[in-house]
Amino acid sequence: MSFYRSKVIRRAQLRLLGAFVASYLFAGGAVWLYLHRDAVSWYIYAAVAAHIFSGLSFILFTAAKPRALPGTGFYYPRIAALFTLFMPLIGLFGVTMTLLAARVFMKSHGLAEEYKEKAYEGGGIDIDLPSDISEFLYEEVDVHPIADILTGTDMEMKRGAVNLLRRIGSAEAVKLLRKSLSDESAEVRFYAHTALTRLEEDYAQALDKARFRAEKYDSAQAHAELASTYRNYARSGLPEVNMQERSMVLACDHWRLAVQKDQENKDYLMRLAESYVDSKNFSDALSIYRKSMNDSELELESRLGSCRVFFEVGNFIALFQEVEQMRARPELDSTDPFKGGIYKFWMDEPTVGDKSLMENFVKVGHEI
Numbered sequence: 102m103s104f105y106r107s108k109v110i111r112r113a114q115l116r117l118l119g120a121f122v123a124s125y126l127f128a129g130g131a132v133w134l135y136l137h138r139d140a141v142s143w144y145i146y147a148a149v150a151a152h153i154f155s156g157l158s159f160i161l162f163t164a165a166k167p168r169a170l171p172g173t174g175f176y177y178p179r180i181a182a183l184f185t186l187f188m189p190l191i192g193l194f195g196v197t198m199t200l201l202a203a204r205v206f207m208k209s210h211g212l213a214e215e216y217k218e219k220a221y222e223g224g225g226i227d228i229d230l231p232s233d234i235s236e237f238l239y240e241e242v243d244v245h246p247i248a249d250i251l252t253g254t255d256m257e258m259k260r261g262a263v264n265l266l267r268r269i270g271s272a273e274a275v276k277l278l279r280k281s282l283s284d285e286s287a288e289v290r291f292y293a294h295t296a297l298t299r300l301e302e303d304y305a306q307a308l309d310k311a312r313f314r315a316e317k318y319d320s321a322q323a324h325a326e327l328a329s330t331y332r333n334y335a336r337s338g339l340p341e342v343n344m345q346e347r348s349m350v351l352a353c354d355h356w357r358l359a360v361q362k363d364q365e366n367k368d369y370l371m372r373l374a375e376s377y378v379d380s381k382n383f384s385d386a387l388s389i390y391r392k393s394m395n396d397s398e399l400e401l402e403s404r405l406g407s408c409r410v411f412f413e414v415g416n417f418i419a420l421f422q423e424v425e426q427m428r429a430r431p432e433l434d435s436t437d438p439f440k441g442g443i444y445k446f447w448m449d450e451p452t453v454g455d456k457s458l459m460e461n462f463v464k465v466g467h468e469i
Contacts (some may be wrong), residue, residue, distance in 0.1 A: 109371055113166065113173045121197065124185055127155035128193055155193065174325035189191030215356060251284070259289050267296035275300070275338035296341070304334045315355065321363035325372070326353035332376055349380040367393075370404055383410050401433040401444055 131151035135390075159178035166174030177200065184192030250262040263281055265272040281293035311327040334340065335348035356373035361409045363369060370389060377386035387410050393403040404427050411420035427433075433444060 104163065110173065113163070116163045117159075117173055117178060120159045120181070123162055124155045124181075127151045127158060128185070128190060131155060132190070141217065141336055152189055153186065156182045158182075159185070160313055161321035195256065207261060247274075251277065251281060251289075256286060256288065259284070260292055263289060263292040263296055266298065270300060270337065272336055279338075300337070301339055304330075304337065308334065321359045321366065321369065324355045324362065325359040328352045328359060328376070329345070329372070331355065332372075332379065336379065340440040346380070352376045353380055354380065367399055371399065371406070374403075374406055378406070378410060378413060381413075383414055386410055400430075402440060404433075405443055 124431060128151070131148045133282070134144045135152060135252075138148065159182040161176040164173055164174065168365075171430065181193070181196045183197050186192075188195070194441075209330075211411035233447055247262045247266060250258050253259065263278065266278050266281075275297070278293045278297050281289055282297075284290050284293070288332075307330050311323075311330045313324040315327045317323075331348045331352035335345045335352065338347060353376045356369060358375050360366070361370045370393065372388040374386045374393075380443070385408060389412065390403040390406040393399040404423065407423050408427075410424060411417070427444075432448070
């Protein structure tokens, strides 16, 4: 589970740090024994043994994880062990300085860094308020043509397609990346696996940062940021079903806290309603939409949200009645062109077939 991946990384880093501490202790003991070798004859053998244990500390104190954590969990400790064993003192000191310098001055530009801060970018100032229709159009335009490339035989194009899917990071992109895990090319499978792993890691880091800010500041902005990150992660297609449901519940909890702390913010209230719909809590979502219809700024979005609720639960009679009420109302406007487009779609006059279908639904509903 991605929530715990950051803990696994920290645990591996602590193991490596413990290995360095043990190695320095053994190396210091070896030096002391060697300098006092004239006092006792067997000190020279003890010094050699301490030096060997100085190198073995990196193997004994770390757990080999070549696939999950190839750097901190596998290659770094083994390289440090070799340098420490074959280059007494100088090797241990050199590896320490190299890792410290890499930590301070170097920054990775691999697969992970190209998709940093998906949920929030810019220091947590702006809140991500996703739009369903905009995400749908984005995926239709940018993702589906890539599927044709993945079915081809051009390896360079397929590798580039996998990298592009990772940068897009939508639910549809994640679905195609999962399909690429069974590609006939080992290289494509490797890139797809790496992309999914890095996406998980990016979300884990974004959640850690958002949770830290929510606990530290306990403000409406901080809780809204955390709620949006939880919701984005749940809708990304990365987590399993149980973790997806848990993430959406947490998103609802934090949107609710944001609304309580800033009751004047109407966007928070609408995002809470959307999260209720995503978590299948249709009654609470419909309650918010019904209360918000009296607000002229929220009426359009509230009516569209009510239509979505009725559609999700399969109550087409209530859906048709809601559409008729929308047609009876004066034309509403929205600053969001996508919501405005959906509203105009519902406002189009129904054809003869549509009217007949509505009448049949209503008739069947009354009979039931």
